[in-house]
Amino acid sequence: MFWFLLFFVAFLCLLHLLLNYNERARLIRKLPGPEDSFILGNGPAVMLSSVEVMKLARKLAQENSGIYRLWMYPVAAVNIYNPEDIETIVSSMKYNEKSQIYRLLKPWLGDGLLLSKGQKWQQRRKILTPTFHFNILKQFCEVISENTQRFVENLKEVSGRPIDVVPVISEFTLNSICETAMGTNLTEYDKTAASAYKEAIHNLGYIFYQRFIKIYYFFDFIFNLSPLSKKQDGYLKTVHSFTKKVIDERSAYIEKHGIKIPDENDDDDTYVYKSKKKTAMLDVLLSARKEGHISDTGVQEEVDTFMFEGHDTTAGGLTYCFMLLANHKEAQDKILEELKEILGDDKRPITMEDLPKMKYLERCIKESLRLFPPVHFISRSLNETVTLSNYKIPAGTFCHIHIYDLHRRADLFKNPTSFDPDRFLPENSVGRHPYAYIPFSAGPRNCIGQKFAMMEMKIAVAEVLREFELQPVTRPSDIRMIADAVFRNEGPVEVTFVKRQ
Template identity: 65%
Template sequence: MFIYLFAIIVILCVIHIIFNYNASARLLRRIPGPPDRFIVGNSPELLLSSVELMKLPRKYAERWAKSGICRFWTFPWAAVMIYDPKDIEIVLSGMKHHEKSVIYKFLSPWLGDGLLVSAGEKWQHRRKILTPAFHFNILRQFSVILEENSQRLVERLEKTVGQPIDVTPILSEFTLNSICETAMGTQLNKETTGAGKAYKDAIYELGQILVQRFISFHLYSDIIFFSTSLGRKLKKHLNALHRFTERVISDRKDYLDYFGLNFGDEIVDDDKFIYKKRKKTAMLDLLIAAERDGEIDSQGIQEEVDTFMFEGHDTTASGLTFCFMLLANNKHIQDKIVAELDDIFGDSTRPANMEDFAKMRYLECCIKESLRLYPPVHFISRNINEPVKLNNYEVPGGTSCFVFIYDLHRRSDLFKNPSVFDPDRFLPENSVGRHPYSYIPFSAGPRNCIGQKFAIMEMKSAVSEVLRKYELRPVTRPSDIEFIADIVLRNSGPVEVTFVKRQK
C-alpha cells in the first residue's frame, strides 16, 4: 500500500513539474492571475453556484482589467483574459487566431460544424454561401415579416395591460417566430407551437448542462461525459432541439418541392448590359439550393439551421428583454424615442418600413447602449494558434483567449459612468475617437456576427411598434438583475415590465 501511495505522489509531482515549469508554463506564470494550487491550478475557483460563477469574471475584471490581462490555469488547460481594445483587435481582427477555443467543442453535439463552431476552409465556404441571405435587398423583404410579427407582439401584450409581466418568454416567442418566418421561410402553426416551446425550454436546459461541463474538467472527455447522467440528459434535450429544426427543414423542402426553387428575378444594370439575376430570399433556401448544387450536404444544412435558429432567436430575445427593462426604468429616454416616432409616423398607424427604420436614429442609439450594458453574447473565446504578445506579455500558442464583452463594455476608462444608461454615447459626435474594439456586442473582425443588421432591424421593429401603443413602466430594476452562468446573458429570475396603453 505504501509503495502505491508513494508512486501516486511521485506521478503527481512529475505532472506538476512538467505542466508548471515547461517553457509555456513559465511564460504564463509571468502574467498576473489568481494564485495556483498544487496540480489543480485555479480550478477550485470554478466550484461555485451558477450565480456566483457568473460573478467570477466581474471579480477578475475588477482586479485585473486595468492591467489589461490576467491568466487562468488548470491541468492541462491554460487561458488568458484580455481587456485592452488594442489586444482584442490583435486577436479578433485577422484570421491568424480565428479558430474558436476548446470550450466551443461542447457545442458540437448540438451545432455540429456550423458557422459558429467551424474553422478554416469549411468556415470560409459556409460564410460565402450564407452571406447573400443578409443582403440589404433581402433585409427589405424580411422587414415586412418582422413588422407583422411585431404587430402580433403588440396584440399579445394587449392581454396583459396594467399587469407586471415577465417579458422574457413573450419576447422569446416573438424572436423564434421571426427567425422561422424570415431566415427559414417557415411559419409556425398551431401544430408546431408546442414543439417550439419544447425547443426553447431545451435550449435553456442545455445551457445549464454546458456550464456544468465547462467547470468539471473530468467531463471534457466525450467518452466520460456521455456515460454520465448529465451526458444522457444532454442527449435528451438535443433530441428535442433536432426534432424541431429537422421539422423546419422538412417543411421548407416540401414547400420548395411543390412550388420550386424560385428566387424571383432582379434586373441588374452594370453599364455594359442589362440582365436578369436570381434574387435569393430565405437563408434556408440558399442552403437547399447549395445542397442541390453539391456544395453542402444534408448534415451541413442541419448544422447551419441549428446554429441560426439558436443565434437568431435566443440572443435577440435576451437583447430585447434588457432593452425593455432599461426603457421602463428611464421614462425620459422612452419619451425621446416616442417623440422621434411621432416625427416619423405622425398620427398614422401604418407599419414601419425600411425607410422608417433608417430614420430611427435615437432608437438605434438606445439599442446600442442597451447592448453595451447587457450584451447577449457576454463573452467570446479564441484559440491562440501561435505565440503572440498581448499587453507586453508573451502568450504561448495553444492558450485559450477570453474576451468578456460585458466587462469590456463597462470599463470606466472607455465609457464615462459606465453603469449609467446613456444612449447619447452613440450619437455620431460622441463616438469620435472611440477604439473600434471597445464596443463589440456582435464580436468583430472576420468572424463577426453575420446577422447583426438583421438583429438591429428586428429590435427596432419590436421596440418601435410596442412604444407606439404602450408606455413601459418599471417593475424589475437594474439593481434587481442577478445573472446566471449561461452561453447567453440571462437573469436568474423574471424580468418584469408593466405595459400601459399610451394616451395620445
C-alpha cells in the first residue's frame, strides 16, 4: 500500500511537470495571472458562476497592467486591454483568425463573415462592402425611420410605467435588420412564420449563451447528448428555412424586375434604381451569386450572420444608451435642444442629411458604447509567436481582447466610470491612442456595419426623445455583467418612458 501510494504521488508530480512545465507552459506562466493549482493550473479559479467569472475578469484587470494569462492544459489564453498590444493584434491580417470560442456559433452562421478566415473572409468582405455604399445606407435610413415610428407607437402603450427595455428594443432592431438585410418586413410577412423565426432567433441566443457559460457544454460530444442539442436542431431548422424562403422570393423578384447595385464610382446623381423596391443587403449577395462569386450556402451564411450581428449588438447598444440617458436628464435636455435646432418644431421624419448635425447625440452614443460596449471582448487565435508587453506569447494561444476594461482605463479616460459625452469633443480626443476606443473593433477586421449601427442608434434615440422623457429605474451601479459574447445584464434593464406634453 505504501509503495502504491508513493507511486501514485510520483505519477501526479510527473503529470504536473509535464502539463505545467513544458516549454509552452513555462512561457505563458511567466505572465501574471490567478494563483496556479496543482495539475489543473488556473482551471479551478475560473470555474465560477456567470456573474462571478465576469467579476473575476474585472478584478484581474484592476490588479494587472494591461495583460494577464489563464492556463489550464492544453488551453492557454492571454488577456489584453492596453492599446499598444491591441494594435499589434488587430491592426494587420496576421492575427485575424477568430479563436475556437466562436465555433459555438458555427451550426447557425457557418462560414459567414463573422467566423470565416483567410481568403474566404477577404472575398466575402469584398462582396459585402457595397452594402454600405452611401446610397444604400440612405435607403436604410428611410426603412429604419419608418420602423422607429412603429417602435415609438409601441412605447406609447407602456408610457408612464417602468419596463424592461431589452425585449422591446430587441424586437425593434430585429425588424430593422430584416427589412434592410433581407428586404422583408416581418410585420407584413406570414405572421406564423415570422413569429416562429423571431422566437427561434431568441432561443438560439439562449442556447449559445448556455454553451458559453457552462464549460462542459463547450465539448460537442457532451452537448450533443443534451436536450439543448435537440432544441437547437429544431430552432436552426426554423431559422434556416425562413431565410431560405426569403432568399428564394427575393431572388425571383430580382430575376423579374432587376435592381441596380451601386459601386464606388456612383454618386447621388448617377445612382438610378431600376425599380421602386429598396435595395437590400441580400440583393448585393444575389448579384454576387449570379456572377459566380458566392454559392447558395454562402448567401444564406451571410444573411444569417447579419441577422445575428445586426440586431443583437445594436439592441445592446441602445439598451444601455437609454438606461444612461434616463440617469442623466441634463444629457437628454441637450439632445432635445440640438434636435430642435436641426428639426425645429416640425414632426417630419429624420433624414440622412440630419444625422451628421446631431453631434452631441453622437457623443452620447459614443460614451454609452465606451461604458457598455455591446461586444465587450473579441478573441483571436495566435497562429505564430508574438511579443506583447515584453512577454513572448507562444503560437496556439487564445488572445482575448477585453474592450470593456480597455474603455475603463483611468490613464486613457479621466474618471472612467462617469458618463461624460464631452470627452469625445475633438479637443478632448487629441493625443488619445487610436486603439484606446474600439466599440466596433478595429483594423482590417473591424465591424463592417458600424455606420449602419450608428445610423440606427441615432434615429432611434432621437425619435424616442422627441416623444418621451426617460426616467431612471435601473442605475449603472445595478448592472451585473454576465458571461456572454454580447454584453448582457443578469436581470432586466428598466426605464420609464413618460410622454412629453
